[in-house]
Amino acid sequence: MSGNIYMDIISAQVSQGNFGGKNGQFGYLAKDQKRREKKLSKAKYESPKKKVEEKIECDISIRNGTVAEATDSNGLSDPFVIIWSIDSEGQPDKSLYKSKVCKKTLSPNWDESGILKIKPSYKSLIVELWDHDLLTANDFIGRATIFIGGLTSYNPFNDCISVYDGKKSTPSGTVSLSITKTSKSSNFSSCV
Numbered sequence: 001m002s003g004n005i006y007m008d009i010i011s012a013q014v015s016q017g018n019f020g021g022k023n024g025q026f027g028y029l030a031k032d033q034k035r036r037e038k039k040l041s042k043a044k045y046e047s048p049k050k051k052v053e054e055k056i057e058c059d060i061s062i063r064n065g066t067v068a069e070a071t072d073s074n075g076l077s078d079p080f081v082i083i084w085s086i087d088s089e090g091q092p093d094k095s096l097y098k099s100k101v102c103k104k105t106l107s108p109n110w111d112e113s114g115i116l117k118i119k120p121s122y123k124s125l126i127v128e129l130w131d132h133d134l135l136t137a138n139d140f141i142g143r144a145t146i147f148i149g150g151l152t153s154y155n156p157f158n159d160c161i162s163v164y165d166g167k168k169s170t171p172s173g174t175v176s177l178s179i180t181k182t183s184k185s186s187n188f189s190s191c192v
Contacts, residue, residue, distance in 0.1 A: 054120070056181065057117055057181075058179050058181050059115065059178075059182055060114050060116040061179075062110045062112055062175065065176060066106065067173045070106060072104075077104075077139075079105070079130065079132070081110065081130075082095055082098050083095070083098075084128065092126050096117065096118065118148075123148065124145050125146050126145055127145075128140070128141075128143045129141040129173045129175055141163065141172050142164050142165045146161060156180035159178075160174055160176040162174050
């Protein structure tokens with residue numbers, strides 16, 4: 001229905017073959033009518049849009065760390081850190097933050113700060129330590145899961161985390177970092 005009764009009547013007549021049918025002088029009305037009906041049917045049966053969860057800003061500071069064993073042939077590593085959200089199986093889901101690469105060292109000093117945007121539903125994050133390689137795939141050094149459920153601007157996460165490669169029971173490295181909810185965030189009770 002176009003909202004104009006006369007156009008609807010003529011369009012219906014054209015659809016029935018009157019006025020020369022779809023090839024006659026009013027044929028465009030039948031085509032327009034079909035387009036409008038198709039558009040309306042799509043609008044009626046469109047799936048509801050997913051509610052987008054608002055992200056909360058937190059300050060992240062990655063200070064320093066260690067690498068237990070060299071991953072490069074020169075006896076050193078080029079370490080960097082990636083912070084991940086966690087999927088339903090407990091595996092890394094989305095990369096939330098990546099540090100700079102510290103070249104040729106087993107005692108990286110990143111000394112960097114940035115903004116980490118997290119969803120209120122995140123209760124834990126994965127911290128991974130990697131060795132950067134130019135010509136081959138990056139080498140995995142280790143991983144740890146950190147709990148951030150009680151994070152607030154007054155109760156930051158601040159720790160030196162031991163990361164494990166999953167092959168040995170001893171840490172394959174460490175990462176010293178802190179995560180603090182910014183005062184700009186609208187929810188002051190907790191970050192996650």
